[in-house]
Amino acid sequence: MTTPKRKVGVRAVQALSAALFLATTTGAQGVPSLPQAEAQTRAQAVLEKMTLDEKIGQVSMAHFFRFLEGRKSGPITANAGDIFAQLLPGATLNGGGDAPQPNTPRGWADALRGLEALGRQNLPGGVPAVFGTDSVHGVNNVPGATLYPHNLGLGAAFNPALTQELARATAADMRAMNMDWDFSPVADLGRDPRWGRFYETFGESPWLVADQITASVQGLQSGGVAATLKHFVGYGSPGLGRDRANAEISTRALHELYLPPFKAGIRAGAMSVMANSGSVNGVPVHASQNILTDLLRGELGFKGLVVSDWNDIDRLVNTFKTHADLVRATAASVNAGIDLYMVPNDVEKYGAALKEAVEGGLVSRERLDEAALRMLTFKAQLGLMDARPAGSGVIADGxxxxxxxxxxxxxxxxxxxxxxxxxxxxxxxxxxxxxxxxxxxxxxxxxxxxxxxxxxxxxxxxxxxxxxxxxxxxxxxxxxxxxxxxxxxxxxxxxxxxxxxxxxxxxxxxxxxxxxxxxxxxxxxxxxxxxxxxxxxxxxxxxxxxxxxxxxxxxxxxxxxxxxxxxxxxxxxxxxxxxxxxxxxxxxxxxTWPGSLGEVGLTADRPPEGAGDAPLPLYPLGFGLDYTAFRTGDGQAVKTANSVKVSVTVTNTGTATFIVRASLPPAGNLEAVGRPVGVVQVSLKPSEARKLTLVVPVERLEAFTGDAFGGVRGEVLPGQYTFEIGDESARLSLP
Known part of the structure; x- marks a missing residue:
């Protein structure tokens, strides 16, 4: 472990965990009411009967308050059905701060059930709008709900099983209030602590975050709520630490750092992905076909729904100034791969722009059909095409x-x-x-x-x-x-x-x-x-x-x-x-806790500097004291078919945590001295000893090699690998 800059007080220690969360996952755990193939068949039948205006409405999202009296917190307005018939939205949402009356779990359940019924009456094929919200640490917009620690704290717990339990509890409360879709979890890395969304991340290290993302997706979707991986990709490394800023990311860094959490979430079956509100290498992500189609769908194999972030089509014109007008911005985003637009306050404006883009040939009808079909398929998977029981309106005491x-x-x-x-x-x-x-x-x-x-x-x-x-x-x-x-x-x-x-x-x-x-x-x-x-x-x-x-x-x-x-x-x-x-x-x-502003950007996986000096943080990744003490011994590493099994014997009192780090053989490119590849955690009785094991999938040992402006290739290189767990290390030659 890296030593902090200053000598700390009584240093209790970090140890290993038997409660392992393995990175290998078997996929989603039952959120879809229908398999995707069957859901798509049913969605296609609805799509074939839709008009152009209905398809355009299907790929837009209207704010919850549009259906409330006075467009603010209050009861559902008497003409809400007419508003549905006018806007034809495929989705509705609440971004926080607006609520039904009464503003209680029962009030939410009744209001959303009422909107679902109105949607069935006024939307194509009788398919209601799906409701989405940011339940990011419990059902945080609902008075009376228990609010859990934000993700950054859960990252400090290094306990994916706990994260999954919290996500499942959140999903249960959401379903009790007839909510189907959570704009969570954040799969971005926390690489710049100045950034306003740093606390929404699980931390800085790709594979450690990946384990948390797997857990969160499985917890939400096993509880009947669609998860959203956000914000694809590179949102957590904005220039100057400012939200929605440009990120300069090399191809090597993209694959080694930023993609692993998203890969993990997709493997876990995440049903939706939200696009990065900022830009990467000077290109707004909402207009990047390379990122949203070639990378997300082509390389990573994502087959679900891609949703925009809040009003980001307007930002292409008014903030980024990369597109001359809303019609061109709309066309660029839809063609890039955005399926559903979160334009809650300006649904009509977006609809008119998209219609002009389609009728003018800037967006093909085939692309619009593809986006609308994905939206309908998403809802069919959630059971929205069928009658279903109402939520209880009762949330748990958490x-x-x-x-x-x-x-x-x-x-x-x-x-x-x-x-x-x-x-x-x-x-x-x-x-x-x-x-x-x-x-x-x-x-x-x-x-x-x-x-x-x-x-x-x-x-x-x-x-x-x-x-x-x-x-x-x-x-x-x-x-x-x-x-x-x-x-x-x-x-x-x-x-x-x-x-x-x-x-x-x-x-x-x-x-x-x-x-x-x-x-x-x-x-x-x-x-x-x-x-x-x-x-x-x-x-x-x-x-x-x-x-x-x-x-x-x-x-x-x-x-x-x-x-x-x-x-x-x-x-x-x-x-x-x-x-x-x-x-x-x-x-x-x-x-990593920097000692000064000049050390912002210092992370545990930062490669050695050319000058030969290695700046030390105030506190390194994985640092923490406790009231307990430990001993470690007998570190071992054994090759298996598709992984490396790392083990150590720990004697300890209390609960302790260790990050397992791997040192790779020289590959011709800069590489971290020790790459975090997993976490182990254990609770031991006084003087108890236990042998703990972590299975490290070989993909976590891939080196991404290539010249400065060339392509990169990920591969497990032959040579000696060293695995560090606390004071213990184990060496192994691969392949």
């Missing part, structure tokens, strides 16, 4: 699962024996100590987070201050003071034995969540400085969707530092258990 998930994410970065807190007077403060908005992050009730949209509901969450008070062990007393009253706070700090300060980012999403400085608000930094100035032991709990850079003088003085990510509804309860020592800190960083 608090126990949410607490277990949050507990698995918590990552201890510093500890000089300040933790666990066993006795004395504890003072808790900071803006994140009792804030549902900070704790939940973006995509929570509203698109930009709690308190930022049309829905004023504030979820009930277990906050840190409340949980610390409610669950304090004998001998510990807890007081909580807001940070706004600084004089009173510092006076109270003088009599405290331990200070716990909870800091964090305000909730936001997409471009509004960009953080170019990787910084906290200056007031929070000053609060931390003031508290450290008291000389009392300070525990920093950070709730954030990315690594944050603290001033060096503060970073070096932290007695204890906990990264909590965006832990969801039960984050406070999980944190209290860990801080009091009732539980440990099983989380490990799913990204």
């Amino acid at each position: 608090r126990a699962l949410a607490k277990r998930a949050a507990a698995a994410t918590l990552t201890l970065l510093e500890n000089d024996e300040t933790l666990p807190v066993k006795k004395g007077r504890v003072l808790v403060t900071g803006p994140a100590m009792d804030s549902a908005a900070i704790q939940l992050g973006g995509w929570s009730v509203n698109w930009q987070g709690v308190g930022k949209g049309n829905v004023s509901y504030v979820p009930k969450v277990s906050t840190l201050a409340t949980a610390l008070k409610a669950s304090a062990p004998a001998g510990v007393t807890v007081s909580a003071l807001p940070d706004g009253k600084r004089e009173a706070l510092l006076k109270a700090a003088k009599s405290a034995d331990t200070i716990i300060v909870a800091l964090g980012e305000a909730p936001a999403a997409e471009s509004q969540a960009n953080n170019p400085e990787l910084a906290l608000p200056t007031g929070q930094v000053q609060l931390l400085r003031d508290l450290l100035g008291t000389g009392k032991p300070v525990v920093l709990v950070l709730m954030a969707g990315r690594p944050i850079l603290l001033p060096e003088d503060l970073q070096n003085r932290l007695p204890a530092f906990v990264m909590a990510y965006l832990p969801g509804s039960e984050g406070g309860a999980a944190l209290a258990d860990a801080l009091y020592g009732r539980a440990g800190f099983p989380g490990r960083l799913p990204f």
